[in-house]
Amino acid sequence: xxxxxxxxxxxxxxxxxxxxxxxxxxxxxxxxxxxxxxxxxxxxxxxxxxxxxxxxxxxxxxxxxxxxxxxxxxxxxxxxxxxxxxxxxxxxxxxxxxxxxxxxxxxxxxxxxxxxxxxxxxxxxxxxxxxxxxxxxxxxxxxxxxxxxxxxxxxxxxxxxxxxxxxxxxxxxxxxxxxxxxxxxxxxxxxxxxxxxxxxxxxxxxxxxxxxxxxxxxxxxxxxxxx
Numbered sequence: 001x002x003x004x005x006x007x008x009x010x011x012x013x014x015x016x017x018x019x020x021x022x023x024x025x026x027x028x029x030x031x032x033x034x035x036x037x038x039x040x041x042x043x044x045x046x047x048x049x050x051x052x053x054x055x056x057x058x059x060x061x062x063x064x065x066x067x068x069x070x071x072x073x074x075x076x077x078x079x080x081x082x083x084x085x086x087x088x089x090x091x092x093x094x095x096x097x098x099x100x101x102x103x104x105x106x107x108x109x110x111x112x113x114x115x116x117x118x119x120x121x122x123x124x125x126x127x128x129x130x131x132x133x134x135x136x137x138x139x140x141x142x143x144x145x146x147x148x149x150x151x152x153x154x155x156x157x158x159x160x161x162x163x164x165x166x167x168x169x170x171x172x173x174x175x176x177x178x179x180x181x182x183x184x185x186x187x188x189x190x191x192x193x194x195x196x197x198x199x200x201x202x203x204x205x206x207x208x209x210x211x212x213x214x215x216x217x218x219x220x221x222x223x224x225x226x227x
Contacts, residue, residue, distance in 0.1 A: 001050040001189075002164040005036045006151055008171040009059030010144060013090075015172065015195040019216055025086050029093035031214075032057070033100065038213045039168050039193070053164045055100045056154060058147045060107045062087040070113050072135045103154070105146035113138045148175050155179040159186040166190075168211075172197045177206045184208065 016028060023031070033055070040052045062084040066077045078084055094102050115123070119137045122128045151169075158164050159182060166189040169176055180190050184206075191209045192199070196216060204210070 001166055002053045003040045003050055003166040003168060004053040004158050004164040005039060005055045005168045005170065006154065007032065007036075007055065007057045008147070008151065008169075009057055010147070011172045012057075012170055012195070015197055016214075019195065019214060025090035026093050029090055029097060032094075033097050035170075035193075035213050036168075039191075039211070050166075052099055053158075055097075056103055057094055057100060058103045058105065058151055059087070059091065060105045060144050060147065061091070063107050063109065063142055065109070067113075067140055069135055069138065071133050071138055074135070076140075078140075103150050105144055105150060107142045108145040110141035110143065112141055114141050151176065152179040155183050159183040159188050162186075164188065168193060170195065172199065174200060174203055177203070180206050 012032065013028070016023075016031070020031070036055045037052065040050050062078065062081075064079040064084070066075060066079075068075055091102055091104075094100050115133065115138055119128065119133065123130070151171075155167060155169075155176070156179060158167060165187075167183055168191045169180070170193045172194050176192075180192075183190050189208050190206075191211055192203070192207045193212055194210070195214055196212045199210070
């Protein structure tokens with residue numbers, strides 16, 4: 001049995017940090033690889049002939065531009081942020097790993113700042129005023145573009161070309177459902193790994209199995225990644 005493992009990078013990083021903390025990029029890449037290998041190991045798969053076809057990791061290159069915070073008017077350089085440095089190094093570490101292919105989409109620059117939801121609620125309820133907003137109460141809006149499409153197209157390609165017998169998707173939302181249904185119609189065994197994140201019960205009818213491999217940290221798991 002050949003198995004392809006597809007990883008929604010944005011979801012994986014958020015969920016990984018929730019479970020295991022803010023580790024350096026080389027450690028995160030190594031842990032990702034280990035999680036994927038465990039999925040196809042003999043002890044986790046009843047078919048002892050199962051082999052890994054490839055690990056496909058979907059993410060976006062980090063934003064590099066300079067912007068000005070509308071609250072403090074301070075200049076902010078994304079290319080010097082800790083998240084930018086993490087993402088760049090993490091992507092380089094992934095490229096070094098066996099059987100891993102990095103599939104990059106783009107970040108759609110919305111060109112504006114938004115107030116965080118909790119502070120928006122406080123503003124609407126009159127708890128705070130605009131003048132009460134702090135530097136960290138706003139966030140620059142960027143969204144992934146092309147990642148979900150790449151995942152869907154790769155699932156379809158793997159299924160139609162009969163390249164694998166099983167697809168394991170590490171993700172947490174329902175955007176994959178149409179692709180999963182297609183793969184199952186083509187005879188592919190489709191497994192979802194939500195990394196212990198709660199999923200909508202309705203998703204069970206569109207997958208062949210649900211299996212989380214990563215270990216939960218001794219630290220209490222406080223954050224669930226929203227779908």
